Each structure stands twice: as C-alpha cells, then as structure tokens.
Amino acid sequence: MASLEAVRTKSASRTRWLMISPAVLVVIIGAIAPLLVIVTYSFLTPGSTGGVNFTPSFDAWTRVLFDRDVFDDTLTLSGTNLEILLRSLLLSLATTVLCLLVGFPTAYFIATLNPLNREVWLLLVTVPFWTNLLIRTFAIQDLIRNEGIINTLLTKAGLISEPIQMLFTNFAICLGLVYVYLPLMILPVYASLERQDRSLLEAASDLYARPFNVLREIIVPLARPGIIAGSILVFIPAIGTYVTPILLGGGRNLVIGNYIEFQFGQGRDWPFGSALSLALMGIVMVALLVYIRHGDSHGHEHG
Amino acid sequence: MAKAFPVTHQPGFGAVAITTFIFLYAPLAVALVFAFNAGTSPAKWGGFSLRWFQSAANNQQVISASILSLKLAAISATLSTTLAALAALAMSRTPRFRGWTLAYSAISVPLMVPEIVTAVALLIVTATFRGWTGYSGLGYLILAHTAFCVPFAYLPIRARLQTMDISLERAAGDLYASPWNAFRFVTMPLLFPGILAGFILAFVTSLDDVVITEFVKTAGQDTLPTYMLGQVRRTITPEVNAIAAVFLLISVALVICIYVVNQRTKIN
Numbered sequence: 001m002a003s004l005e006a007v008r009t010k011s012a013s014r015t016r017w018l019m020i021s022p023a024v025l026v027v028i029i030g031a032i033a034p035l036l037v038i039v040t041y042s043f044l045t046p047g048s049t050g051g052v053n054f055t056p057s058f059d060a061w062t063r064v065l066f067d068r069d070v071f072d073d074t075l076t077l078s079g080t081n082l083e084i085l086l087r088s089l090l091l092s093l094a095t096t097v098l099c100l101l102v103g104f105p106t107a108y109f110i111a112t113l114n115p116l117n118r119e120v121w122l123l124l125v126t127v128p129f130w131t132n133l134l135i136r137t138f139a140i141q142d143l144i145r146n147e148g149i150i151n152t153l154l155t156k157a158g159l160i161s162e163p164i165q166m167l168f169t170n171f172a173i174c175l176g177l178v179y180v181y182l183p184l185m186i187l188p189v190y191a192s193l194e195r196q197d198r199s200l201l202e203a204a205s206d207l208y209a210r211p212f213n214v215l216r217e218i219i220v221p222l223a224r225p226g227i228i229a230g231s232i233l234v235f236i237p238a239i240g241t242y243v244t245p246i247l248l249g250g251g252r253n254l255v256i257g258n259y260i261e262f263q264f265g266q267g268r269d270w271p272f273g274s275a276l277s278l279a280l281m282g283i284v285m286v287a288l289l290v291y292i293r294h295g296d297s298h299g300h301e302h303g
Numbered sequence: 304m305a306k307a308f309p310v311t312h313q314p315g316f317g318a319v320a321i322t323t324f325i326f327l328y329a330p331l332a333v334a335l336v337f338a339f340n341a342g343t344s345p346a347k348w349g350g351f352s353l354r355w356f357q358s359a360a361n362n363q364q365v366i367s368a369s370i371l372s373l374k375l376a377a378i379s380a381t382l383s384t385t386l387a388a389l390a391a392l393a394m395s396r397t398p399r400f401r402g403w404t405l406a407y408s409a410i411s412v413p414l415m416v417p418e419i420v421t422a423v424a425l426l427i428v429t430a431t432f433r434g435w436t437g438y439s440g441l442g443y444l445i446l447a448h449t450a451f452c453v454p455f456a457y458l459p460i461r462a463r464l465q466t467m468d469i470s471l472e473r474a475a476g477d478l479y480a481s482p483w484n485a486f487r488f489v490t491m492p493l494l495f496p497g498i499l500a501g502f503i504l505a506f507v508t509s510l511d512d513v514v515i516t517e518f519v520k521t522a523g524q525d526t527l528p529t530y531m532l533g534q535v536r537r538t539i540t541p542e543v544n545a546i547a548a549v550f551l552l553i554s555v556a557l558v559i560c561i562y563v564v565n566q567r568t569k570i571n
Contacts, residue, residue, distance in 0.1 A: 016393040019389040026386060103323070135550050149346045
C-alpha cells in the first residue's frame, strides 16, 4: 500500500505545482528576471548612445558614493550623489515620523469607538487610499500653489501680503508623501491597538496611573508590532517615490527615484542607473529585515 | 463611582483624529468642487459649470487613454486573479511542502521591490525585446501589470481560504460529491468574496499605476495616469480636476462594493 500512497502523493504534488507555477512564472518574467538583468548591467560600462557595452567594470558601483578624478583617478566622496541619497533618506524618515505622530492618535481614537462607528471611520480611512495616487497629489498641488486656496485665503485675511512659496519645496514633497501614505500607518497601528486587552488599562487606571503614563508604559509598548509595520509600510514607498517629487518638488528637489530615471533618460548611463536602483533596493531590504525581526507577525503565519 | 473619563481616554487624541480626517478629505473635496468651476483659477469660484467635464469628454487623447486604462486593468486583473486563485488554492490549507517558502516569496516580490526599480528594469528588458522581435504591442504592458497585480489578488484570496471552514468540503466529499462538484458547489461559492476582493484590488492597482506604465509604454500607449502626468509637466487645466472627480467616484463605488460584500459574508 505504501507504493500506492506514494503514487497518490506524487500526483497530488504534480497538480499542486501545475497550479502554482503559472503565477510564479508571470512574476519571474515580469519582475524577478528584469531585476537580475539590472544586477548584470550594474557591472557593465555605459554605451555611447544609451544601452551598455559588455565590458565588466565596478565603476558604476564606485560612483554611487564617489567621484573619480578625471586626471589622476583619485576617488573623493561625491557631493551630489550623497546629497541626493541624504535628502531621500531624510524626506522618507520625516514622512514616517509625521505619519506616526498623526496616525497613532487617529488609530487609537478609532480603536476606542464602538464597533459600528469603528467600521465607518475605518472605511473613511480607506477611501482616499483607494483613490489614484496621482489625483491625490494633484489635489495637494492645487491647495498649496501660490495662487491656490491656502495662499488666497491667507492673503484675504490680511495675514500675509505675498503668497508663501510652498509648492516646489522639500516641505511640499513631505506633505504630499504624508498625505498619500498616512492610511498605511493608521491601518496596521489600529489592528494592533484593537487587539489590546482593556483590563490592563483598567488596572493601570485603578493604580492611579495618569493617562500619559498609561500610554507610555502600556499602550505604546503593546502596539509596537503595529507601529513598526506601519513605519515600514510608509518608509518603503516614500524612499522610492518618483511621482510626488515631480509634481510637488518641481524637478529642483531631486530624490533617488528621479535620479535613477535621469540615468535612463538624458543621463544615458544605464549601468550607473542600475547600481543606484540596487542601492535603493538595499535600503528597502534593510527596512524589511527590521520588519521581519520586530514587526507584526499577524497575517504572516503559514498554511 | 463613575470616573470623569473612561480608562481609554487620552487627552487630545480625538482632536488629532478629527484633524486627520479633515486633512485627508479637504484636498479631495476642494478638487471635486473645483471640477465644477466655470473659471480656470484653482482658488476663485467662477460659478457652476460642466465645461471641464465636457472638454475632457471631447478630448480624443483622454478618451483613448481612458479606454486603454480600463482595457489594461480588466485584462491584467482577470489574468492575475485567475493565476493567484490557482496558486492560493494549491498553497493554502495544506501542510507546508518543499518549495512553499520559495513560491510564496516569489509571489511577494512585486510588493517588496520599489516601483521605480521594477520600472527601469522592465524598461531595459522591453527595449531589448522590441529591438529583437519588432513587436511593440500591448503585450509588454499586460505582462508587467499582471505581474505586479498577482500579489494584490493573492492576499485577499488566501486570507479568505484561511478563514473558510474546511469541514464543509470534507462533508461534501463524505456525501460522495466528486472533487470537481465539491469545488464547484462548496469551495467556489465560499471563496467568491475573496476572489472578488482580489479582482477589485488588482483592478484598482492596475488602474492606479503610473511609474511602471510610464517606463514600459511606447508612443501612443498612454493610460489615463501617464496622460495626466504628461499634462502636468506642461500646463495645468481644470480638465484634470474633472478626470479626478470621475476617478474619485469610481474608487468610492469600489470601496463600498467591497464593504458590502464583506458585510454580507459576515452575516452568512
């Protein structure tokens, strides 16, 4: 009977892989294989009119952080590239912190509502999230432009005489990113708060803990997995952003996403663009490792 | 004795929450209102008018971009939902088998790689293939969209499978239902809300995409988002607001649709 059992398992296993492989194959062709191509290209040299020459080189990788002197080949830290990397990092970190500062109280407030109101408020958080990212960014652009509604109202109220230049600044990019990714913070934080045991709060309150101490000693530590999950979910798209700086940064405040695009467009330096892309992926991988180590394991159980 | 506040009270949190919702909705509300503005100013109300809707509806580029967007979203959502449903059925509710983690990781790759990286990687690959084969049709966009929609379709289907009661299918088997009939009459109806949620999520993800489409498309393959991105680099017209208003209504309708399906299945 053992052999019959073996045949059955074997055929079940074949069916299983027949069902799994089309999805995996499409992802391999449409996402994984192109990444491997980029890895290869990052070790080649740029062709004269775009594309690559198949001469192996580490040059593209060196130039992520260094400038090579034309005359004596010495390497110095590249001011431009470091500035772009640093700006991208700072903008995405600021976005994450702001999302947390605004998102945590909001998530907490929703979690303390009665179940029916909770559903409605959660629905209200998701609606903007389902709206086209480009459209939400346009909406912000319209609000903060010099002739936009904010500057018009402030001028009419006599508070300012000249419109405040908000559009095409780092502030505008940050505001746009917070606006677009805030729901990604609220939802996981809410999920971790909703599961908390209320009796702990009652115990703390009975022992005369002040609300702030309850928050610091009980609520936040218990919500840690959700906070980490939300932070990673906001940080990853924020560091890779491309559209928001175009619309709100006006091309003057470059971040790494636009810098990568530039290498494939006017820059005509595909190997350098590939190396930059992989550097960006490296940053994202570090963030993901933090998430796997400390994040919310809910929803990731196998089976 | 009643306490002044419930134990869950945190001072100021309610105010922050209300401000957050104003912050989330005010820009969208303004865009929606000014889509009906007769003037061109983004701040001065020039009277009610449908002229921007009319001009969008008469713009040949907007029409062809909308058709392409919907076509692309429909095709790639159908493909990715089908593939994701097959994979989820084979990978859920079974003991872990060899290769499970590998398959699961592969499917999740599009969620983890920044869009701009996938976009430039696909740019290289599609440019090369166009050169080799001379084919420059919609196939590249369909493949790219299907690939990044697979994980979005997969997750809700798998979530649904995990909460489904397996004993119902066992009962069907005990009652001599053939595997196909058990699937057709028991598994499929139970799984349907998950499949629908997966399809809608994939559809919206495809409809929403700018970055990957922008790099993979060739001339004449503008979707609505890439068309709008191109417009904004030139001049801004309230026509964009009119398109935005339509998009906004579509997404609200879809969210409500998912909400209703979820509520229904909760009751049953």
